[in-house]
Amino acid sequence: MFRSVVFDIGETILDDTREFAAWADWIGVPRHTFSALLGIVVAQGRNNAETFQYFRPGFDMETERGRREASGVGEQISQDDLYPDVRPALAELRTRGLWVGLAGNQTVRAASLLRQLDLPVHEIATSGEWQVAKPDRLFFERVTAWAPGHAQEIAYVGDHRDYDIVAARAAGLQPVLIRRGPWGHLWADDPVTTANAFGVISSLTELPDLLRPAPVS
Known part of the structure; x- marks a missing residue:
């Protein structure tokens, strides 16, 4: 079949625990606060990227991703x-x-x-x-x-x-x-x-x- x-x-x-924690650190939000709001967004059936807008209105994921990489704290997978x-x-x-x-x-x-x-x-x-x-x-x-x-x-x-x-x-x-x-x-x-x-x-x-x-x- x-x-x-x-x-x-x-x-x-x-x-994704480590990556979400890295994003919380990057935008200066306590990790538990970020996780809690992410959970609310998920429960409402919305895109998890919307979580960032509550903390930083106008947040642009690709721009911030590039800044993380340039700062040496970019995406890691092990x-x-x-x-x-x-x-x-x-x-x-x-x-x-x-x-x-x-x-x-x-x-x-x-x-x-x-x-x-x-x-x-x-x-x-x-x-x-x-x-x-x-x-x-x-x-x-x-x-x-x-x-x-x-x-x-x-x-x-x-x-x-x-x-x-x-x-x-x-x-x-x-x-x-x-x-x-x-x-x-x-x-x-x-x-x-x-x-x-x-x-x-x-x-x-x-x-x-x-x-x-x-x-x-």
């Missing part, structure tokens, strides 16, 4: 930022004959940092490299052109109801929601998720038994 499985990155592969189930789950999926990729709304730098981790995946791509971001349908058309198989043979695993599950389903892919991070926990039992997801999991180690590889013709 499946030939490929593609993973979102933030709060699916990576624990083995410690990976959820513990990531490597064993990705390796098992490959062992079972599935093509494995990572593709999410991240920067060009994030793609480079992820490649340095030598994860058991075939390819890694980010919206920064593709110049198109979720939930744009063009993002998922890139996923379909990139990963082996027809759209219905590609699973897309993520934590966000609208950006990952609904958008992937609309493009013909088979979305799986992981109950992880604020978005995954908020929307795991949401009726929209239930109507659109191929499955809901609590750990990536559940995926190998959920996804059956399609015979290669």
